[in-house]
Amino acid sequence: MGAQRAWIPWAHCKDGGESNGPDHEREKSWAKLFDQLDLNKDGRIDIFELRAGLADRGLSRRSLEKVVETGDTNHDGVLDFKEFTQYLRTHEKQLKLMFSRLDKNNDGKIDAAEIQHCLRSFGVDISLEDATRILLSIDKDGTLTIDWNEWRDHFLFNPLTNMEDVARYWKHSVMLDIGEHLTVPDEFSEEEKKSGYVWRQLMAGALAGSVSRTGTAPLDRLKVFRQVHGFSQFKGNLLSSFQSMMKEGGLPSLWRGNGMNVLKIAPETAIKFTAYEQLKLLVHERFLAGSLAGAIAQTAIYPLEVLKTRLTLRKTGQYSGIADCAKQILQREGVIAFYKGYVPNMLSIVPYAGIDLAVYETLKFAWLNRNRGLADPGVMVLVGCGAVSSTCGQLASYPLALIRTQMQALDLEKGAPKPSMLALLCNIVTQEGVAGLYRGISPNLLKVIPAVSLSYVVYEYTRIVLGVDIEGRRAGKGKG
Structure with a gap:
């Protein structure tokens, strides 16, 4: 309630001419705002009250x-009334200059x-x-234009100091969500590429993905087992299934295959971004360029996907490590085994990415329509x-x-007949019905919310550690 009241004073006040000389009414509105933000009434506002x-x-x-x-001119960590009004007065002057330039x-x-x-x-x-x-x-006001009052009110507490800052803020407000998804990399300016900002962003995303995958x-692993074996190996609920895994291989067995799942993040991200940067020069549709970049990256790292599946399904003592697993597959099944399941994997990219992106954009656009005049959606x-868009994408591409x-799990010697994608599909539908195409979906859906949450939290904290804030600038960088 206090947050809504906090924006009333200047939402209806007069412009008062230029920002560098606020009139008496504007000073009164700032005083009223200060009083509302000063929750403990000690005459000062700290970061917690501001938040x-x-x-x-x-x-x-x-x-x-x-x-x-x-x-905070006296460096005591809080804003008194004089500091508060001086900040607003100075920042409005900067905002007025930016508005005029735009x-x-x-x-x-x-x-x-x-x-x-x-x-x-x-x-x-x-x-x-x-x-x-x-x-x-x-x-x-729904006029499809932004006047000075709307511009001022929107950015008054956003510490942007020049047009480059505004451009970066807008870029991330509309593209960060896309960049966070697996298929379509973020857009970056030439300056960001030269400064190393791009690789810090990608590094933050890779670390966030590693923590997210490890946590879930x-x-x-349970999803993979149910996809391959149905309920023949692990019957009952999630708890009993985990108990069966631990009985066979101990607590560490719950994380079998995770090492490879994490290791493939870095090469996939690097290849995908590099391919996207080249493709967007030829293909001007972002979704198509992103999907093609994802397909190229998947093609390059697909052998790692096969290794991940085999290591996830392995029994205790079956492989001594990643290298031994790759060696056994190569000797027994040949090089072609590292691309088993490649066709359905490629076919699943477009429906997953398309529906994931479409649902995400629809939900965010609906939020913007219902909350006109507010900043972009919060965390x-x-x-x-x-979470919702990822779930819809998974449901569409899960079969x-x-x-x-x-197909990745099929351990067949060289020359042995291999069932086709259609043969496996028909066999499942014949024996289990259409529902069989979604076996293992429950643990997959259960991990969506914790995976998204873990990924976001780690991503944000990693960016802080790497010195990059949400506006895309190095933390502590001097003002432009």
Whole structure:
């Protein structure tokens, strides 16, 4: 409730001319706002009060910390009333200059075309539709333009200091969600590529994926077993299935195959990003370029996928390690064995990526329509959208994933007849019905929320450690 009240004072106040000389009414509105944010009424605002009061604005913790750091002239870690009003006065002056630069036709309003031009001038090519989505997050009155008051209110507590900062903020607000998904890498400007920012981002994503996969590895192993063997090996509920695994190989057996699952993240991410950077020059549709990049990466690392499945299904003592597993497969089944299940794997990329992306965009766009004038969705909204969209993508592509895993698990000597994808599909439907195509789906769905949550939390903390905040700048970098 306090967060909503906090934005009332200037939402309806007069502009008062230029930002560098606020009139008496504006000073009064700042005083009222300060009083509402000062929860313990000690005459000072700390980072916790600022976060609580502005919780519904979707601002990152680092952004609010920068507000305190910038305004805290006496370095006591809090903002008194003088520091608070001085920060707002100075920041409004900067925002006014940025607004003027963005308003190319000097009509006092910013439209979607001007937003698109701004991003393109910094090397980020977005469509007019995406620019309109950005506009809708700021446009309070539904005019499909942004006036000075809307611009000021939206960015007043976002510590952006120049147009490059604004471009980066917008770029990540519309593309970070896509970049977080497996198929479509993020867009990066030339400056970010030269500065090393790109690889810090990719490193953060790889580490987040490693922790996420490790945390949900027992559920993933159970899924693979049920995909290949049905309920013949592990009957009953999840707990009894895990107990059976531990009885056969001890507690570490729950993580069999996870090492390879983690190891393949780095090469897949690097190949995918490199391929995407080249493909987007030839294919101007981001989804198509991202899907092709994903297919290239999967082709390159697919032998690791087969090794992961075999190591996940192994019995105690069957392989001494990754190298021994690869050696046995090569000697017994030949090189072609490392591409078993390749066709259904490729076929599953488009439905998964397409539905995942479409559902995510639909949910986020619906949120923006229902919350016009607010900042982009906060952490919980984005995590929720990611979990729902990932689930829908999995449901659409799961039958193909099941066939792929079964083909990967087939241990047949060289020259032995190999069942085709269609033969396996027909056999499952004949024996178990259509429901058989979704066996193992329950542990897969159970891991969605913890996987998304773990991935997000680790990703954000890793970016802080690597010195990159949500606006895409090095932490502690001097103001532009």
